[in-house]
Amino acid sequence: xxxxxxxxxxxxxxxxxxxxxxxxxxxxxxxxxxxxxxxxxxxxxxxxxxxxxxxxxxxxxxxxxxxxxxxxxxxxxxxxxxxxxxxxxxxxxxxxxxxxxxxxxxxxxxxxxxx
Amino acid sequence: xxxxxxxxxxxxxxxxxxxxxxxxxxxxxxxxxxxxxxxxxxxxxxxxxxxxxxxxxxxxxxxxxxxxxxxxxxxxxxxxxxxxxxxxxxxxxxxxxxxxxxxxxxxxx
Numbered sequence: 001x002x003x004x005x006x007x008x009x010x011x012x013x014x015x016x017x018x019x020x021x022x023x024x025x026x027x028x029x030x031x032x033x034x035x036x037x038x039x040x041x042x043x044x045x046x047x048x049x050x051x052x053x054x055x056x057x058x059x060x061x062x063x064x065x066x067x068x069x070x071x072x073x074x075x076x077x078x079x080x081x082x083x084x085x086x087x088x089x090x091x092x093x094x095x096x097x098x099x100x101x102x103x104x105x106x107x108x109x110x111x112x113x114x115x
Numbered sequence: 116x117x118x119x120x121x122x123x124x125x126x127x128x129x130x131x132x133x134x135x136x137x138x139x140x141x142x143x144x145x146x147x148x149x150x151x152x153x154x155x156x157x158x159x160x161x162x163x164x165x166x167x168x169x170x171x172x173x174x175x176x177x178x179x180x181x182x183x184x185x186x187x188x189x190x191x192x193x194x195x196x197x198x199x200x201x202x203x204x205x206x207x208x209x210x211x212x213x214x215x216x217x218x219x220x221x222x223x224x
Contacts, residue, residue, distance in 0.1 A: 106158030
């Protein structure tokens with residue numbers, strides 16, 4: 001069964017550094033998402049992306065965050081200047097279609113540790 | 116987003132059926148009921164979803180009350196691999212899924 005893959009599985013960075021988290025969504029999917037989960041807390045929506053633009057974003061997704069689909073297969077999340085509170089699991093997801101009938105397929109995440 | 120209420124935790128014996136309840140008394144007519152689960156150290160995984168009628172797939176069944184104010188996810192024969200946090204989520208039709216704290220299901224061998 002096709003799956004969403006994320007790299008790296010674990011990223012350690014120093015505060016203030018830029019990080020790029022990478023995702024390869026399922027190939028025929030058109031909608032892409034990033035979620036995060038701080039240790040012991042809920043899974044939180046960050047951003048959704050369709051047709052090369054952001055379609056929705058949460059309050060968490062401030063100017064320090066950006067997303068890009070640089071080619072036909074990758075989908076990236078960039079954090080420009082990381083803070084300690086950015087430490088979390090970051091999950092990429094994709095769906096075939098938008099809306100109620102289209103399940104999201106999640107990757108297994110990148111654990112980001114900011115020191 | 117309409118809110119859902121789930122028990123914090125449940126236990127079940129291996130190879131027995133499991134019924135995971137969810138209350139959603141403020142559900143709107145256009146909300147779909149989605150279930151996802153999260154196994155330890157993994158991303159959320161889609162389980163099943165429905166609108167009004169009961170639904171079955173290879174993973175589980177979804178029983179939806181006639182008034183749609185509650186639903187039950189049914190795992191027909193629990194295995195150790197089903198130990199996870201199960202989330203009941205109402206989808207308003209946009210992409211954003213709002214995860215709650217879910218039900219932590221423990222399977223007893």
